Amino acid sequence: MRLKRGLGLADARARHPDIDVVEADAEADRRLLVALADWCDRYTPLVAIEGEDGLFLDITGCAHLFGGEAAMVADLVRRLAEQGFDVRPGLASTPGMAWAAARFSLPAVECGEEEEALAPLPLSALRLEPAMRSGLESVGLRVVGSIIHAPRAPLARRFGKVLILRLDQALGVVEEAISPRLPVAFLSAERHFAEPLLRLEDIEQTVLMLAATLKADLERRGEGVRRLQLALFRVDGAVNRIAVGTSRPMREPGPIGRLFHERLTALGERIDAGYGFDLVRLGVLAATPFEDDQADLVASAPDGEEDMAFFTDRVRARLGEGALLRPVMVESHVPEQAVRNVPAALEPKQVVAAGGGALPAPDTEIRHAERPIRLFQRPEPVEVTAEVPEGPPAHFRWRRAAYRVVRAEGPERIAPEWWLDDGETRTRDYFRVEDMEGRRFWLYRQGLYGEAEAPRWFMQGMFA
């Protein structure tokens, strides 16, 4: 076709009138690269994205699982080619060298051979800025070989320390770490399948098997899992990651399997098995020391009774963090802030951090006036007629229905917490009212008469 980068669209059209023009979509390219990085997770947990078109895979300690480095590279290239990608692999013992090897189609570079391999390559093999490269080329330094043995101090002074750093990184003199895209599970078990898994039941069975594998390692470390991730690698390259948390350390495969059962059931249709999963991996993202309980000779709980923590975990796995809540008293006069409903799985430490539970138990003794048993999520505006401006309401209209107040108690004045807020909040006068039929409501008037803004009435809760 003889089309080149930088060629004008008109020129290209002149040469090939029937050409298709597609706008470059950097975002889509990026997404594809990320998906590819996800897929490469099957070879090593340490995958980093490099630039716009590269991936770093740190295969230290992983190659033997695939029958050696060469076999691993061959497998990767073959699988990606099957997916329709043109891959340039580079294998070396430093990231810099591997980068160059991939760009210049070098065969695998053994440790110690970097200098030899780099010497004939042009300077662009060193991941240098174009400006620096042209600067070097203008003084006649065109290949890496010409700067490897050149005096370093003048080079650094003239072209900056980056040049020396890049050179040292490629040669392995300076250690370079790649930054993996995903948190690395410190313990993981995986299973490859020749025949892809399609059914949810099979996946659950596999989870049980993997959890049993992990159990031995966890026991050796004296730990139990707190957070687990299940990675499902689909045949066509998509990767599903499903995480569950537990509220106490756990290592038995049975309960772990049930947690994933809930999670998978909740996800249901959203997991698209497509042509099936050919690799399932269970990774431990977080673990804490596990305290072994001395088993009781007398069974403490009769059969069928299970404990609260596990129930909480299962609800959390199925419906999310906010599904199970427990109330925590907070030191505040404002009714809606006095009780906070926090996720039941939160630990006391986190609850305190969230601003709750700071109260010692005796102080939760309610000493103020009656509080309602239900509180609306946000106070609802009501139209009120009162006999005297500061007095209790006589009639009010709430949710398009009119109510006549028969009895009322109040006001209970709750002033804003001036030491906390910005002074925008207004004083509230609360009234307990009972309507004709005996419904008891909690109404308040926000603001005082005589202020610039007229007072407004709200309905906040219902009494017993």
Next chain:
Amino acid sequence: MAAHAVAQATLCALRQDIARIEGRLAERLEPPPGTDMTVLRHGGRAFRGGDLLATGVKAFDAALDGGLSRGALSEIHAVQTRDAGASASFTLALAALAMKERQQRSLLWIGTAEIFREAGLPYAAGLTQTFGISPEELLFADAPKLADALWIAEEATRLSALAAIVIELRGNPERLDLTATRRLHRRAGDAGRSVFLVRQAAFAEPTAAPVRLVVSPAPAALRRTLTGPLEGSLGNPAFSVSIGKSRTAAGGRFLVEWNCHDLAFQERQQTHPRRLVSLSRHGADLAPAAGAVVALETAPRRAAAGR
């Protein structure tokens, strides 16, 4: 002596049979004194009369044949969503009674997102004050959908830490049919744990719950002071409870009051908080209630519910 005991046991078994045919609670039959017979319910648990949750209001308990079954699903209805305060508190009062008898147990309140949005979230400060349930004993579940709420409820019946489970929802969803309620009822029965199904703005439909109570608000009692009731004050909450369905099939409307200090139900004293009409001079012939009775609502509604 042995022959006597065997005869007694036979008699007891026969009475149980009769009770079953009559549809009463067989396990409630007291074994004859002097025998150490235990009546077993399915699941192998021994029950000896302690499986009824008595409210403490005599007439109401009598109409329910002793009280609400403990290991069962009980339905509590409110006709309108704005009565959610009354129906929820009546349920919580029952749950508080159940919790008082079993020490150190907690309460799970499951609600669909819809009802929590419409009728408000439970407010722990008020619950502590009114029902003596401390915040540590409370657990709320905010279920996005009805199916999730039912799932949580079914799973929660197995938890030994819970004294009672409350499921609150709105209206008559199709999913909550005879099968779904039957599942809940069986689970509750197996675990011996009370499950209260609170339905706001719902009409009666066939469910597996043996008891359905329709709760509507009633004017609160006056505060009691040393000098007598304080005029115009709002004291102990009161509810008007009518029995929509029960094993005894005895209907009736009861005005019960919840005593927040003793944490017990009590019957409303006859003095009405406010005088509706002035008494006639001779003390006889009260003026008839205003308005005309348009229809008797109980009978046709029952027919519509298919019972």
